Amino acid sequence: MDKALFIAMTGAKHNMLAQANRANNLANLSTTGFRADFEQARSMGVYYGDGQPTRAYAMTESPRADFTQGPMNATNNPLDAAIQGQGFFAVQAPDGTEAYTRAGNFAVDANGMLRTMNGLPVLGAGGPINIPENEKVQIGADGTISIVGQGQGPEAMVDVGQLKLVNPDIQTIEKGDDGLFRQRDGEIAPAAVEVTVRGGMLEGSNVNAIDEFTQILSLARQYEMQVKLMKTAEENSTSSAQLLQMS
Structure with missing residues (x-):
């Protein structure tokens, strides 16, 4: 032929x-x-x-x-967060491994665990983040999550966790079939203090x-x-x- x-x-x-x-x-x-x-x-x-x-x-x-940044959209939802510039949120993939995403539309489940909209646990420095019942919650620029407990006043705001923010070299990461990013060598990326978060906003698709x-x-x-x-x-x-x- x-x-x-x-x-x-x-x-x-x-x-x-x-x-x-x-x-x-x-x-x-x-x-x-x-x-x-x-x-x-x-x-x-x-x-x-x-x-x-x-x-x-x-x-x-x-x-x-x-990896061009998408548009920033204000939602006024205190559990929404968007990364300004380079960086990723760390989440726990279904297989238990650590993976990374830019999607910051989070929610708290019935057990108080912070999850992505796909149901994946959001990771902090010590593992999955749990948020107690509260009157108010906010996410700071460094990923710190603060709440005002039920029945408490604004002066009683306390920190309950911090989002694990990473900034691996984009040349060393790849996207999986599940839409999550991972390092090619299988290693876990260290937390990056230079990553900045904007609370009450979401990054749109690029x-x-x-x-x-x-x-x-x-x-x-x-x-x-x-x-x-x-x-x-x-x-x-x-x-x-x-x-x-x-x-």
Whole structure:
């Protein structure tokens, strides 16, 4: 079979994966703290022994996330928090490991544990954070959580915990299928005192809807081109077979 057919097939496969990636970005246009994903591919030569490659296939590589900060939206919810600049909130993933997120739309469950909107425990310096029943709660710029106990006055505000804020090198972290970030080496990132939090606000998704839609249209055109090339390769193969039959 014509080698061009396989070359076009790998290109079409990459275009499909890239479109799925861009569609996922659009689907998370309104997701708090979402980081858009880039698709990435490169040509990979095929070698048979010594010499130059006989042809080049398209090979999909690990995608990277866009770490540009999203828009800040005021909510006036005391349990909402947004990171200003670089950094992440530390949470406990379903498998019990530590992971990181930019989504700061927190809530307190029936047992007083602070959780993300996906139900993941929010971590502090000593593990998951528990918040007692209170009259008022606020999150400080350094992640400190303070409350006014039930029946107490404003002067009775006390600290009950502090969010674990981390700032790992973005070159060393990757996004998992669950949307959480982790360090590639599996190590736990240390707390970073330089990370700043803004209480009563949420960071929106950094997805640019116009750019994503434009990229989807461009990828669709590229996919059509690859399919046409596969069709041409098939027609050439058929014509060659007919010529051999006539000779």
